[in-house]
Amino acid sequence: MENKSVFEMILSGEIDSDIIYEDEQIFAIHDINPVAKVHILIIPKKKIPTINDMSESDINLIGSMFMCAKNLAKEFDIDQTGYRLLFNTNADAMQTVFHIHLHLIGGEKLKNI
Numbered sequence: 256m257e258n259k260s261v262f263e264m265i266l267s268g269e270i271d272s273d274i275i276y277e278d279e280q281i282f283a284i285h286d287i288n289p290v291a292k293v294h295i296l297i298i299p300k301k302k303i304p305t306i307n308d309m310s311e312s313d314i315n316l317i318g319s320m321f322m323c324a325k326n327l328a329k330e331f332d333i334d335q336t337g338y339r340l341l342f343n344t345n346a347d348a349m350q351t352v353f354h355i356h357l358h359l360i361g362g363e364k365l366k367n368i
């Protein structure tokens with residue numbers, strides 16, 4: 256059987272993490288190693304290893320992840336000051352967890368990319 260991702264283990268409770276948002280399709284947690292004052296991960300319950308594995312049938316799911324990010328940005332009061340949303344994909348982007356997740360990063364002035 257394929258190994259569970261760390262995010263599947265968080266969802267099942269095998270790894271401890273506060274789930275700050277959850278619905279039928281997605282959940283969100285604070286990143287364990289934040290790169291800014293606010294660093295949240297928005298994660299689909301369905302494991303899609305990378306954005307390369309996304310299919311047409313995932314379009315609504317990915318859209319819901321962005322809607323969740325928008326709502327969390329407001330909840331954490333960074334919607335007006337600004338934030339960054341990103342998916343890392345594979346080695347050159349330093350993806351480390353092969354279960355897609357949308358990074359929501361803000362709460363301070365971010366460096367240019």
Ligand code: 5GP
Pocket residue numbers: 261270272284285286287288289296342343349350351352353
């Ligand atoms: P990636 O580099 O794959 O885009 O991002 C994976 C992210 O997951 C990293 O920012 C890393 O800090 C975070 N992460 C890895 N393991 C855990 C964990 O057990 N708990 C939480 N909350 N975040 C984790």
